[in-house]
Amino acid sequence: MPAAPPTPDVLVHLPASGAPLPPALLARLAARQHALPLLRRLRFAARVAGATTEHARVLYCGGGFSAATEEQEGGEARAGEDGAPFAAAYLDVSRAPETQLWLYASLEDAAPAETEEAAECAWRVLREVRRQHGAYAAGADGPAAVLAGSLGEALRAALATRGAVFARVGLYDKWLLRARGLPPPAAAPPGLRWGPVRRRDVPLMLARTSIPRQERTVVLLPSLALFREDDGEPVAWALLGPDSSLSNLHVEPAYRGQGLAKAVAAKLLRDRLRDYGAAADDGYDEYDDYCWADVAPDNPGSQAVCRSLGGRIGWSVSW
Structure with missing residues (x-):
């Protein structure tokens, strides 16, 4: 044909x-x-x-x-x-x-x-x-x-x-955040250290999410994690997706309730959002300061993190 x-x-x-x-x-x-x-x-x-x-x-x-x-x-x-x-x-x-x-x-x-x-x-x-x-x-x-x-x-x-x-x-709310309004960078809590997600961490990350990501993509994305200093295992992490959306934000159960999700999200966005910003040949981009997360309406935990970062719902999207 x-x-x-x-x-x-x-x-x-x-x-x-x-x-x-x-x-x-x-x-x-x-x-x-x-x-x-x-x-x-x-x-x-x-x-x-x-x-x-x-x-x-x-x-x-x-x-x-x-x-x-x-x-x-x-x-x-x-x-x-x-x-x-x-x-x-x-x-x-x-x-x-x-x-x-x-x-x-x-x-x-x-x-x-x-x-x-x-x-x-x-x-x-x-x-x-x-x-x-x-x-x-x-x-x-x-x-x-x-x-x-x-x-x-x-x-x-x-x-x-x-x-x-x-x-x-699948319907989601696009929560808009402003980089300039994010909390200032925080030191890692006692017993933990900051670092990017390593290739050896990817299987664990993929096992903790329903998002259909492949290792070939994850290793290319900006990432941030909190690792235990004693054994180097990750306890919290997040990625920025190919479109810069805050994604795969996760905290292991034993470490929840300590504000780690907010800390990881804020530091990752502050440190790496510029990777997607306007280059000299793109001209001025008035929205360079904006970032976002696509959150399901029935996900109160992620909604709470977005609120704590000063976010608001901008519009609805689907995947």
């Missing part, structure tokens, strides 16, 4: 080519708060060795970008109209069972008048996702679905009205 033709008006960028993303696209994302997860996923892929694969794609549609100036080998798209509706995504179908897709549409930050056009852009991007997934999985057994992460509820609803099928939806 011949491959499906490319989706009209959707531009495809190959991160593995080494060519930079169009500065105009990065600037559009940096100016929109709901686009931060996608923007930081793009930065993680561009800056961390091993964080992207030959199967990764950046897809975007609308915004006045010109397909005539974006070739698959690289290049820059024409900027177009700064306020024009658009949608963009980072896709890597090879990362299953981890999150494969981050998708944003400007309707999430725009006035209602922009909703229909931005939703159509997102729908076209999603059609290209399906085409890319089909090309990758051709002749292979496995699910036809793609795992999308941090998908805004407004965008999910708009896609559902166009026929998108979401086989499984």
Whole structure:
């Protein structure tokens, strides 16, 4: 069966080519708060060795970008109209069972008048996702679905009205934090020491979470743990995800109730959030100070940690 033709008006960028993303696209994302997860996923892929694969794609549609100036080998798209509706995504179908897709549409930050056009852009991007997934999985057994992460509820609803099928939806509140408002760095409690998560700690970390992470990814992510000084075993830890979200925050039962979760989260965000910040070639990012955690509505423990860090619910997302 011949491959499906490319989706009209959707531009495809190959991160593995080494060519930079169009500065105009990065600037559009940096100016929109709901686009931060996608923007930081793009930065993680561009800056961390091993964080992207030959199967990764950046897809975007609308915004006045010109397909005539974006070739698959690289290049820059024409900027177009700064306020024009658009949608963009980072896709890597090879990362299953981890999150494969981050998708944003400007309707999430725009006035209602922009909703229909931005939703159509997102729908076209999603059609290209399906085409890319089909090309990758051709002749292979496995699910036809793609795992999308941090998908805004407004965008999910708009896609559902166009026929998108979401086989499984996990709803989360996106708790927004400000780095400048986090507690100052704390010394490790007596008998414990700070350090990054080691490769030998990864099996224990994965055993303590339901998040479908692979060791290949965990070893690339910014991490922090508290270790016992006597035997070097970890008692509390956290990661920053590929999109910079506070993730995998855990304290072993014998050490709970001592404020360790708050201390680990605050120090990790203060020390490593800058890894996802704007570089000189990205231009100014007014939201560099923001960080977040995606927390299930029925997880009071994590909600309490976010409150203790000065967090508030920004919007709802699904995975």
